[in-house]
Amino acid sequence: MSGNNHQYAFFLGCIAPNRYPGIEAAAIRTSKNVGIDLLPLKGASCCPAPGAFGSIDLNVWYAMAARNVVLAEQMGMDIALVCNGCYKSIWEVNHKLKHNDELRDGVNEVLKEIDMEFKGTVDVWHLAELYYDPEIVGVKKIADSITRPLTGAKIAVHYGCHLMKPGKERHFGDTENPMWIEELVAALGAEPVQYRNKMQCCGAGGGVRGYDLAHALDITNEKMINMQDVGVDAVTEVCPFCQLQFDRGQIEIKEKFGAEYGIPVLHYNELLGLAQGMSPDELALDLHAIDVEPFLKKIL
């Protein structure tokens, strides 16, 4: 009953469509199964990368992110997205411009040059929060959409940083030991497991991955050790950039530090896709650097 579905403009970002397209395909299909239609946000760009752009000139970051928001305003639709980095740019800039007239006027001055105006008429959501929100989807509906429970799979949750932090500017509550994504994982029939220093960063953000790869990987390595210690079958996250850092990062860690973990890394939408019966091919899991096969064997 597509007519009753919630509709959102789907902001893709860069890494999902251009490195892990399975996330994009899964997001569209799995969301439809729980009553959300994701419509194309034509002409969107990079969010732009909050670490790189924010560090250079916050004003450019505001203006570039605002342009993406205005595209959704023109559609008259709220934005949904699948990446914490995009959330930082799109949600935060939207929020700031809505509440700071001076900032908004400055941005609109620039947007005028391309015949655009930020009006502040839409909201921005991460798909994961829409899944958790009982007024939109809710954990029960997620559980009801499952045709292939991920029984027996032990899964570590990596929340990432820019969805929930800084907590005082967001609306997610506790940022020291949140459990809501674990609830979403449990809804798939899997067993979410706790591990040391769960809320630690993946190491990639703020431009550090590009600036000092060994430093970024050393942070990632600490997380891998902590996950391995509790014996997980996979790690899940809601950020393609974290996914890249854990997935390709494990290969780089092996090259640089000689340590090997072989822990598959799956975006929550990929997990949800598997649990809703999508095949590994329909999720392009072969694009992952770390072989997902051992995990698939466990659940298929």
Added chain:
Amino acid sequence: MAVKKDYKDQNLAEKLRDRKYYAPDSNPEFLKEVENIGQTAAHMCYQCGTCTGSCPSAPRSSYRIRLFMRKAVLGLEEECLTDPDLWLCTTCYSCTDRCPRDLAPTDAIMAMRNLAFKRDIVPRNFLQTVQLIYKSGHGVPNNDANRAARKKLGLEEEPETTHKYPEYLPGIRKILDHYRLKENADRILAEGE
């Protein structure tokens, strides 16, 4: 009877009595700029160290966020902006979430990075991202292997972004040109060759 506190060394006594004493190379404007751009009251920092204790970058480098906070308050602009550690913050916001003074050390770092960029101090990878976005709209653009994978998934080869609709690129370039960002990125990268 009240005892007058003082130091025997007259010079020192003089210095310490002056509560506005600054090191000769300090620039008090620097603190104002950091607070203004970062929108955080850095001078309220009482140096508890909760930030450094929360920082994933601290245990594996000489980067100390608490030190940057102090240096900002002392106006040590030169030391802050030329320190390569400035670029080791992952912007994880753990410090910001835990600071008992409700400050945003992360945003103080972002402000210092903005100020460093004004002096052409910026790592190359940041500028390369600017160039990529200017060219394609994406910091991480599409490639042939990915196009093939998209096709197999039943997605279009180009996503519904500037990749599929390059007619949106001139608008993006106009925004970047407004701030002369591409021009500066090209220049700084060329000078570093």
